[in-house]
Amino acid sequence: MPKRGYHHGNLRQALVDAALKLIEEKGPTGFTLSEAAKVAGVTPAAVYRHFEGRDDLIAEAARQGYEIFSDVMQYAYDKGQPSALAAFEATGRAYLAFARKYPGHYIAMFESGISVNRTPELASVANRANAVLERAAEDLSKQIPPEKRPPASMFSAHIWALSHGVVELFARNSPGRHSPFPPEDLLESGIGVYLRGLGLIDGDG
DSSP states (O other): OOOOOOOHHHHHHHHHHHHHHHHHHHOTTSOOHHHHHHHHTSOHHHHTTTOSSHHHHHHHHHHHHHHHHHHHHHHHHHHHTTOHHHHHHHHHHHHHHHHHHOHHHHHHHHTSOOOTTSSHHHHHHHHHHHHHHHHHHHHHHTTSOGGGOOOHHHHHHHHHHHHHHHIIIIISOOTTOOOSSOHHHHHHHHHHHHHHHTTSSOTTO
16 A cells, blocks of 8 residues: 555544544554554654553554543433423433444443543543533433432433443444344333333333
């Protein structure tokens, strides 16, 4: 592949895009910086002008993923308004949609072992994404009597974990995993069971 001439601003992004492609194909630990440079069409030495190592490159891919993720979650939340229930359910579906549309980002964010606290920028945008789901949970939980109301952070964490589990087991073609139901139906029914348990939707709904 011929080496392309990049301006300072977009060589960095070309390397991130290359990393995302490799992450999808080989996993977050299955490629080297030299391979990322090759895919981007630059020399390996060029990588080190922008990233100290592979983890820094993956962290930037994760940061960009969280930017997209938080926007997707915010859009879902806003689209569900003014119904707290619709907004909450929309954020759950948005998680699954994001994982399917942006698998490289998803892996960098949740499966690479990179801490969200690696950089202040990464921590900030990750917290912003989490805050949307927590806000949706808080809105919905206001319908529960205070003495029976779970903390919004626990409420949102349960749904995050349920969404993540459906994605990991059934939405990303995990080897040997087959479900008789579409992932969307599994997630929706799981959220329904959870919300019925809290008394937020009718038992016959």
